[in-house]
Amino acid sequence: MRTVDKALKLLDWFTDKRSEIGLSEMARLSGHDKATVHRMLTTLARHGLLEQHSTLKTYRLGAGILRLARLREACFPVGAVVNPVLEQLAADTRETAHASLLAGAQLMTIGTAEATRSTRVSIEPGLILPFHATASGIAVLGHSPDSLVNTVLAGPLPRFTADTDCDIGNLRKRIAECRRTGIGISDLGYESDVCSTAAPLFGPDGWACGAVTVAAPASRMNADVRRQITAAVVRAAFEITRGLGGEPAASFKSATERLAA
Amino acid sequence: MRTVDKALKLLDWFTDKRSEIGLSEMARLSGHDKATVHRMLTTLARHGLLEQHSTLKTYRLGAGILRLARLREACFPVGAVVNPVLEQLAADTRETAHASLLAGAQLMTIGTAEATRSTRVSIEPGLILPFHATASGIAVLGHSPDSLVNTVLAGPLPRFTADTDCDIGNLRKRIAECRRTGIGISDLGYESDVCSTAAPLFGPDGWACGAVTVAAPASRMNADVRRQITAAVVRAAFEITRGLGGEPAASFKSATERLAA
DNA sequence: ATCAATGGTTCATTATTATCACCATCGGTT
DNA sequence: AACCGATGGTGATAATAATGAACCATTGAT
Numbered sequence: 001m002r003t004v005d006k007a008l009k010l011l012d013w014f015t016d017k018r019s020e021i022g023l024s025e026m027a028r029l030s031g032h033d034k035a036t037v038h039r040m041l042t043t044l045a046r047h048g049l050l051e052q053h054s055t056l057k058t059y060r061l062g063a064g065i066l067r068l069a070r071l072r073e074a075c076f077p078v079g080a081v082v083n084p085v086l087e088q089l090a091a092d093t094r095e096t097a098h099a100s101l102l103a104g105a106q107l108m109t110i111g112t113a114e115a116t117r118s119t120r121v122s123i124e125p126g127l128i129l130p131f132h133a134t135a136s137g138i139a140v141l142g143h144s145p146d147s148l149v150n151t152v153l154a155g156p157l158p159r160f161t162a163d164t165d166c167d168i169g170n171l172r173k174r175i176a177e178c179r180r181t182g183i184g185i186s187d188l189g190y191e192s193d194v195c196s197t198a199a200p201l202f203g204p205d206g207w208a209c210g211a212v213t214v215a216a217p218a219s220r221m222n223a224d225v226r227r228q229i230t231a232a233v234v235r236a237a238f239e240i241t242r243g244l245g246g247e248p249a250a251s252f253k254s255a256t257e258r259l260a261a
Numbered sequence: 262m263r264t265v266d267k268a269l270k271l272l273d274w275f276t277d278k279r280s281e282i283g284l285s286e287m288a289r290l291s292g293h294d295k296a297t298v299h300r301m302l303t304t305l306a307r308h309g310l311l312e313q314h315s316t317l318k319t320y321r322l323g324a325g326i327l328r329l330a331r332l333r334e335a336c337f338p339v340g341a342v343v344n345p346v347l348e349q350l351a352a353d354t355r356e357t358a359h360a361s362l363l364a365g366a367q368l369m370t371i372g373t374a375e376a377t378r379s380t381r382v383s384i385e386p387g388l389i390l391p392f393h394a395t396a397s398g399i400a401v402l403g404h405s406p407d408s409l410v411n412t413v414l415a416g417p418l419p420r421f422t423a424d425t426d427c428d429i430g431n432l433r434k435r436i437a438e439c440r441r442t443g444i445g446i447s448d449l450g451y452e453s454d455v456c457s458t459a460a461p462l463f464g465p466d467g468w469a470c471g472a473v474t475v476a477a478p479a480s481r482m483n484a485d486v487r488r489q490i491t492a493a494v495v496r497a498a499f500e501i502t503r504g505l506g507g508e509p510a511a512s513f514k515s516a517t518e519r520l521a522a
Numbered sequence: 523a524t525c526a527a528t529g530g531t532t533c534a535t536t537a538t539t540a541t542c543a544c545c546a547t548c549g550g551t552t
Numbered sequence: 553a554a555c556c557g558a559t560g561g562t563g564a565t566a567a568t569a570a571t572g573a574a575c576c577a578t579t580g581a582t
Contacts, residue, residue, distance in 0.1 A: 001304035002569065003539065007265045008308040011329065019336035023560055033541055038561065043262035047269040048364030049329075054466040057560060061333035063362035063471075066340070067369040068272065068310075069330030071387030072322035075280035079327070101324035103309030108328040126332030205315040210324075263538070264570065284529055294572045299530065318529060 006032065007040040011049065011061070016125050020058040079111065081243035086113035086212070089236040093214050093229050096121040099201070099240065100129055100136050101210035102144075105151055107137055110210075121194050121215040132157045132171050132189075133164050135196035136211035139184030141175045143200040143208035143249055149175060163188040182255035183230055184211065188218060195221040197229045199237035199256075202246040209246065212237045234259045267293065268301040272310065272322070277386050281319040340372065342504035347374035347473070350497040354475050354490050357382040360462070360501065361390055361397050362471035363405075366412055368398055371471075382455050382476040393418045393432050393450075394425050396457035397472035400445030402436045404461040404469035404510055410436060424449040443516035444491055445472065449479060456482040458490045460498035460517075463507040470507065473498045495520045 013021060013029050026041065027034040041059050044050040048064020073079050082099045089097040090113035099111040107129040114120055131137030131152045141149050149172075157166045165171055165186075178184045184198040196215045203209035214229045234256045241248050274282060274290050282290070288298040302320050305311040309325020334340050343360045350358040351374035360372040368390040375381055392398030392413045402410050410433075418427045426432055426447075439445045445459040457476045464470035475490045495517045502509055 001264070001268065001300045003262070003264050004268045004301065004304045005307070007262065008304070008310070011308075014332065014336075016332060016335050024558080034560085035542085035562075036540055039262045039539085040265065043265045043269075046266070046365045047272075048367060048369060049269070051364060054464065054468070060336065061329055063339075063364040063369050063371055064367070065326065065329045065333055066362070066371040067364070067387045067389070068322055068326045070371065071275065071277060071280075072326055074277045074386035075275075075321065078324075101327070103312060103324040103328070104307045106309060106325070108309060108324050110324055110327040110331065125335035126328045128328070203315065207315070285527080295529085296531075296573090297571060300570080 003040075006030075006036075007044060010037070010040055010044065012128070014061055020053065020056070020060045022056075022058045026059070078244060082111040082212075082240055083113070085236050085239050085243070086111050089113065089212070089214065089232055090115055092232045093216075095214050095216040095220075095229065096123060097212065097214050097233075097236070098123050098136075099210060099212045100140075101201075102140060102208065105148065107131060107134075107140060107211070119217055119219075121191075121217060123215070130158065130160070130190065132166065133160050133186060134190050134213075135184040135186040135198035135215075136213045137184070138174055138178050138186060139198035139200045139211040139213070140208045142178030142182075142184060143202070143252060145207060160190050161188055161192040163192070165189055179251060180255060182252045182259075183234065184213075187221070193218045195226075197226065197233050199230075199233045200249075200252060201237055201244065202241045202248045202252070204245060204247055206247050206249045208249075209244075212240055231259045264301075267291070267297075268305060271298070271301055271305065273389070275322055281314065281317070281321045283317075283319045287320070339505060343372040343473075343501055344374070346497050346500050346504070347372050350374065350473070350475065350493055351376055353493045354477075356475050356477040356481075356490065357384060358473065358475050358494075358497070359384050359397075360471060360473045361401075362462075363401060363469065366409065368392060368395075368401060368472070380478055380480075382452075382478060384476070391419065391421070391451065393427065394421050394447060395451050395474075396445040396447040396459035396476075397474045398445070399432075399435055399439050399447060400459035400461045400472040400474070401469040403439030403443075403445060404463070404513060406468060421451050422449055422453040424453070426450055440512060441516060443513045443520075444495065445474075448482070454479045456487075458487065458494050460491075460494045461510075461513060462498055462505065463502045463509045463513070465506060465508055467508050467510045469510075470505075473501055492520045 023038055027037040045052055048062045050059045051062035052059050086097045086099055094115055096115045097113045098109055100107045100109045109127045112123045129136050131141055153168050159166055187195040194215050195218050196213050198211045198213035200208040201210040214233050271291055284299055288295040306313055309323045311320045312323035313320050347358045347360055355376055357376045358374045359370055361368045361370045370388045373384045390397050392402055414429050420427050448456040455476050456479050457474050459472045459474035461469040462471040475494050
């Protein structure tokens with residue numbers, strides 16, 4: 001299904017910064033021929049995943065996506081579960097909280113609650129999180145089957161900041177550490193001023209299906225704050241996992257026993 | 262792009278009633294070979310549009326859809342515009358209100374606000390509305406280019422109730438009528454107990470990009486109620502169109518001048 | 523134990539898709 | 553005004569990808 005792959009990859013070129021893309025631009029971005037891209041774009045538009053601006057002729061994400069999202073939310077209301085907890089978490093920690101779910105082998109941000117303070121971490125909407133460079137990613141990998149860990153570590157591990165950990169050996173150690181402590185930590189690894197603390201969300205099978213994370217400016221982070229945030233994040237993770245009908249792994253339960261109290 | 266088409270059509274088999282679909286069932290529904298369907302399902306899952314239940318092996322709509330929806334909402338916040346107006350509309354009319362957007366040549370429900378009364382019309386989440394049988398569809402066609410009208414009338418016009426209007430000549434008359442009055446009406450045409458009143462939403466190009474509709478139980482409908490609902494729906498349509506940065510067609514403005522007051 | 527489901531995989535056959543060249547249009551420059 | 557370099561879009565052929573019958577492994581009911 002390589003053509004479907006190629007077509008769906010086009011969707012990932014849309015970001016909040018680049019929300020409208022023309023035919024030629026998309027051909028350049030994706031590296032495919034203009035004619036090929038045109039066929040793929042019109043096909044995606046026919047199904048409502050994209051729509052074309054009637055005058056500019058540019059393409060953007062379409063209304064069909066909203067339909068599918070509403071349908072999914074009606075069947076599996078994760079937003080209804082996640083968002084209130086995130087709001088509470090952000091209020092408790094006074095820092096920005098976000099949640100992400102595992103989709104395929106990608107970690108997708110599906111909820112955010114920004115802190116109300118004047119300086120705070122801001123999350124780009126719809127961001128796909130790199131496993132190796134984020135607390136969320138480590139938290140998920142620490143509670144995922146080896147197959148996923150190996151898949152991720154076999155892939156590219158791009159550098160985002162001077163502190164990004166791109167070494168496979170190091171990453172394996174940090175994932176093992178996460179298995180022991182339950183939580184995932186990434187300081188300055190994705191954005192140079194951000195310290196993040198994450199706890200895994202679990203599906204019914206006891207494997208991680210996502211993570212909930214608090215991201216704080218590095219200037220405010222210290223051991224005391226870390227402890228408070230960790231406890232709050234763990235509580236939030238248990239609450240969301242319960243709300244989604246998931247089953248926390250035994251190792252996570254025991255590792256965080258004293259924290260969640 | 263027939264393969265992409267086929268793959269994306271699989272998404273439309275998911276409804277709130279049938280939210281999890283197995284491989285064989287999907288092969289039966291779609292009429293394709295099991296091997297083909299398997300390849301398409303795994304491809305869709307790889308991109309997060311679907312996800313597979315780890316034990317049941319069934320497929321459901323995936324978290325990637327939520328990501329895309331959040332991204333679209335961040336760039337073009339239609340939900341933020343539509344939902345408050347729908348809530349107000351439902352409160353004003355004491356009946357269920359819903360909004361839909363044109364995506365490709367399909368009309369997709371992207372917002373609902375149910376009435377609070379004990380008997381009320383309930384809207385199936387993520388429903389794709391048939392143009393010929395719904396007030397929303399007529400309202401959109403009445404303010405769309407002939408090309409769309411012809412496309413729709415050339416397609417299948419399935420019967421939903423005894424009162425469904427499936428005659429092309431009749432439908433053309435009703436579309437012309439809608440062009441004159443501005444609003445779309447469909448009584449008992451889609452569900453046998455529901456009377457709907459719709460007004461078009463406009464894009465920046467002056468063509469309809471969707472509709473806002475109030476659906477009431479037939480038992481409560483009469484000329485007086487129709488007048489009140491019509492006025493409220495027209496007001497709501499103007500408000501949403503303005504909020505989306507659209508430009509109402511001159512014909513719609515003049516036709517509804519006295520109503521919107 | 524058997525039967526009929528299920529999910530999943532393989533490989534030769536077959537149909538689709540990619541590419542290049544091309545056209546029409548737009549906006550700014552010379 | 554002619555020109556240039558963009559843009560979006562299209563058609564025919566060469567190259568590639570998708571299809572589907574037969575296959576296996578499991579599961580659950582009879």
